[in-house]
Amino acid sequence: MNKTLLFGGLTPLHELFIKGAVESLGYKVKFLPQPDSRSLMLGREFCNRGMCNPTYYTVGNLIKFLLEESKKGIDVEKEYFFVTVGACGPCRFGMYEAEYRHALKEAGFKNFQVSILNQSELSSEGDFELTPSLVWNLVKAVWTGDILRDLGYQLRPYEVEKGSVDEWLSETSGKVYEALKSGAPIKELLSVLKEQRRKLEGITFDYTRIKPVVSVIGEFWAHTTESEGNYFIHRWLEEEGAEVRPEPIAGWIDYQLFIEEEKTKRDLKVKGFSTERLKRLLAVKSMALAFRAFYNLLRSIFYFRPKPLPSQKELAELAKPYFDYFVVGGEGHLEVGKHVYSIIHKKAHMVLSVKPFGCMPSTQSDGAQTRVLSDYPESIFISVETSGDSEVNVKSRIQMKLFEAKRVAEREFYELLEKINVSKRAFELAFQSGELRKPFIKLKGNFVGTAVKALYANQTSVSPFLEIEQWTTST
Structure with a gap:
């Protein structure tokens, strides 16, 4: 095909890697710029009324790009085609395909080609074929993007030299992109990551900064973009x-495979045994295990610092008293399960749930969250809706909860200081050591914050500095 494939809707890091992964199969590929307020305005102009923000932003973003290209004299209907994900279901995500086609027609691009990757059936429609090679390439791209994005958000708040982590990420993403574009085998991709890990180890960090950990969940696009x-x-x-x-x-993806596995188990139980259902169950289970194993392999390159994927079964069980996991649509039970998981496993001081204005599945989960907060009053939780024009209100509400989270993070840290009889000054002196300023220091303990985990895991390193600090104070 001579046309250039267009796609968009994820983070810049993921989109760069997906571009490389698809280019390795011989396609010409371009990802759209990140959507902005102009995208939203165009989406609202050309889409039907009553759609959700992700629709307006993503559809409007495509139309904005096509209009800009048309002004350059490019015949966009001959030059480009667009690939997006589709599905059926109770939320408006099931209407995305029809909405793209409707809006494109209204904007004057009635013959523009849209290809669909159906996440429900693991199939494709149009000229872009969902082959095993494509699936594997996409997994490599997305999983690697997840790992590097996780590392960036974990390390950036503690970097001594501002911008050093982003500079490292920029260099690393360029090298990963080239490896994916060339169709490099897994061994070569892992070698690139190992080489970049060694460079990351040359960056210094200050773990004495007490920071609240905020988990961002919610509707998929709203919490991802x-x-x-x-x-x-x-x-x-x-x-x-x-x-x-x-x-x-x-x-x-892990969630989608879990739901498919549970549905197939239910069919075997209710509809009876069939070879076809058994094959499907084994295929889905094998895929889930393989994908998780690869994710953990990538984590191992960075000494397992990137967070593991939580058990989907556990998330479903945690959500069960509040939300049935067979009620699908949007994030389904995941918002509730992730909230409870963050509380009982001490994964975050605060949970922020971000969703589009009027998102039906998110509204359902918000109703269930009221009961969760009743059962776990210690949780700091806030749910916000984004409408494109409520930024000041949304951020001011978040700031109030973030203030609470900061106080909790400080209390957690100072309680440990008191318990092990260590001063803040001794802790700061100890962590000026080069060995305790590296990216992969020991972090452990039944705590949430990075600083308190660093103190707990390395408290023996603090003792000599405690004696120096006490001697300096007494003299």
Whole structure:
């Protein structure tokens, strides 16, 4: 095919890697710029009324690009085709394909080609074929993007030289892109990551900074995008003094496979045994295990610092008293399960759920969250809706909860200091050591914050500095 494939809707890091992965199969590929307020306006102009923000932003973003290209004299209907994900289901995501086609027609691009990757049936429609090679290439791209994005958000709040982690990420992403584009085998991709890990070990970090950990969950697009679509919420939280826990896209794929496995088990039980159902069950289970194994392999390159994928079965069990996991659509039970998981496993001081205005599945989960907060009153939780024009209101509400989270993070840290009889000054002196300023120091303990985990895991290193600090104070 001579046309250039267009796609968009994920983070810039993931889109760069997906571009390389698809180019390795011989396609010409271009990802769209991140959506902005102009995209939203065009989406609202050409889409039907009553759609959700992700529709307006993503559809409007494509139309904005096509209009800009048309002004350059390019026949976009001959030059490009667009690939997006489709599905059926109770939320408006099932209407995306029809909405793209309707809006494109209204904008004057009635013959523009749209190809669909159906996530429900693991199939494709149009000229872009969903082959095993494509699936594997996409997994390599997305999983690697998840790992590097996770590392960036974990390390950036503690970097001594501002911008050093982003500089490393920029260099690393370029090398990973080239490896994916060339169709490099797994061994070569892992070698690239190992080489870049060694460079990361040359960057210094200050783990004495006490930061609240904020888990960002919610509707898939709203909590994943890094654009005006969610007010650049991840980076803004960092600027406000938080350590952010983004959700990996791999977790969404893991969720889809889990639901498919549970549905097939139910069919075997209710409809009876069939060879076809058994084959499907084994195929889905094998895929889930293989994908998880590969994710953990990538984590191992960075000494397992990137967070593991939580058990989908455990998330479903945690959500069960509040939300049945067979009620699908949007994130389904995941918002509730992730919230409870963060509380009982001490994964975050605060949970922020971001969703589009009027998202039906998110509204359902918000109703269930009321009961969760009743059962877990210690949780700091806030749910916000993004509409494209409520940024000040949304951020001011988040700031109030973030203030609470900061106080909890400080209390957690100082309680450990008191318990092990260590002063803050001794802790700071100890962590000026080169060995304790590396990216992969020991972090452990039944705590949430990075600083308190660093103190607990390395408290023996603090003792000599405690004696120096006490001697200096007494003299």
